[in-house]
Amino acid sequence: MQTKGSGAHPTPPAAVTLHDVARVAGVSVATVSYVANGRTNVRLSDATRLRVQKAIDDLGYRPNALAKNLVQGTSRFIGLVADGVATTPFAGQIIHGAQDEAWRHGFVLLVANTESDPQVENEAIDMMREHQVHGILYSTWYHREIAVPSAPNSSDMVLVNCFAPGSRARAVVPDERQGGRVATEQLLKQGHSRIAFINTTWESPARTGRLAGYRDALAAAGIDFEPANVIDAEPNQEGGYGAFEQIRRLDVTAAFCHNDRVAMGLYDAVRVRGLKVPTDLAIVGFDNQEVIAAHLRPPLTTVQLPHYELGAAGVRILLGLDPVPAGTVTQLACPVVQRDSDG
């Protein structure tokens, strides 16, 4: 049993360094560096290699990533600044996707939450740059257009779930139009031809994109677009509930809702009238918000926003694994998740 200091307070283990290992193994630090990094292109006798490895294990040597990064002039950090982690489960998915992908390539995520405060945002970006991040993922919790933050060089920044026209920053966003199309097609496939669309009142890529997709699907099926069949409502349960009155006056058998929350409200309204989903009204949602969609009665057929993939694609683009030119906006497909509400 060794005594070190007074032994009263457990002295911070005082990190063992390359030098310590070198001394114990009776070799130079360079040699230790080689075997620690498993370099095969340098010739070392098996004898020393083993001896050094043993010393490393015995001492429990762990490299100091800070020093390593400093000398190499580059870190294994990727910065992720998000405008709101709290608000929805969605942001969590983006982080998750980014984290997994980064990890896979030996990178670590440095996250900052800004709550859309430009002040905080700039500080966060500065801070990340000071930490020599490889690049920055700038993400928003809902798909929207942004003004790219005052970054010196936006070439090492990729936008996730948002885009900035005119910026050189690359972006990756969900394909709202394709999503709107497959949602509608799902209803069409079930034999519905008179389909209402409860859109949101919020101007956004989701609003225009999903509407366009709805029209695409109708057109492809040879069905005339009926403007009266699209209703605007607040994108929440109350909106969906309230929209029912208009729906019932329409000659439709199905409704495509802007999101799952709207669908949930609509379910409510349908049931209050003693009606049934999907026999009296077939419903398709959007978002695949699992708390809701998977547990409504009947479970809701919906379209999934590819948040996880957005995060993952973001780091792939950042790392140059998915080579895309500056300024490109990559669109990711939104798959439909079929359950039982589509008729």
Next chain:
Amino acid sequence: MQTKGSGAHPTPPAAVTLHDVARVAGVSVATVSYVANGRTNVRLSDATRLRVQKAIDDLGYRPNALAKNLVQGTSRFIGLVADGVATTPFAGQIIHGAQDEAWRHGFVLLVANTESDPQVENEAIDMMREHQVHGILYSTWYHREIAVPSAPNSSDMVLVNCFAPGSRARAVVPDERQGGRVATEQLLKQGHSRIAFINTTWESPARTGRLAGYRDALAAAGIDFEPANVIDAEPNQEGGYGAFEQIRRLDVTAAFCHNDRVAMGLYDAVRVRGLKVPTDLAIVGFDNQEVIAAHLRPPLTTVQLPHYELGAAGVRILLGLDPVPAGTVTQLACPVVQRDSDG
């Protein structure tokens, strides 16, 4: 207009260093370091101070945090390892709270998602240690007991939303018992005295704690505990829906549900019978899962799990701002969020 290199590819800005600033300002690196760090205890003439500051601004100098951390032997990193960011919105709140608090003290969050894979978990912890993190927050997405990961020294690790009996690691968790008590008291306050409790079938601190709290509240109100009034059900919508049959056979006017999802299912069952919340049955939930609770009809009175505070308290404990002895488990109160379902 200056020319540098061929100008074809935008050369990576080649980071300006202390030396560059020193050269331009005509002073030594030490001096620059002083003013860059705003040191007031060293005496510098206002003249040089200004001159240096100007050079810093002109060149757009940004300190290299890696180098700074290296020489100081300590970083401004806090590691956060989570067992699941994706599954619920809850984990996001923990991250958010931790991030805010860390930021407030000049620290950055390094996050890793492990999906409960012990392999990944260890790698994540190692990686963080290599990056010289100040300490590690180990968090779980639901409150539970864990075996503390094989960490060399758990003194710099704090457990968030989980605990490890026998470990020296400090922990911070929600006070389930107090939560169960206030939920029940809320119903009591509204005049209900015959109250059912739909508990979860999953053995967990939430299950035992909330039940204890329910009994506490009853006892304090001088009401006998009736074992038949507690029902076990799966902690989701289906469980709540199914529990109604048992509830109706009970002589109760209110139900406290293990969580909001159960409450949502129960709402459904109540409505299917043509009954009404809260007149026919008052309901209180748990979790305050906003997508559900705020938008049910009527909006759900519930108890909030302090996830944000858990994250924040975790970093405060880690940083020694909230001094607690090793091995301590800190409990955080769960506030009730009153809406309209409690009668």
Next chain:
DNA sequence: ATGAAAGCGCTAACAG
């Protein structure tokens, strides 16, 4: 096959 030494960008004594 291995070691010596320079230096990454920065801080902190210590001189002057």
Next chain:
DNA sequence: CTGTTAGCGCTTTCAT
């Protein structure tokens, strides 16, 4: 008041 200098822990030529 300000400059010189010695490292922090590590990688990497370049000698030997």
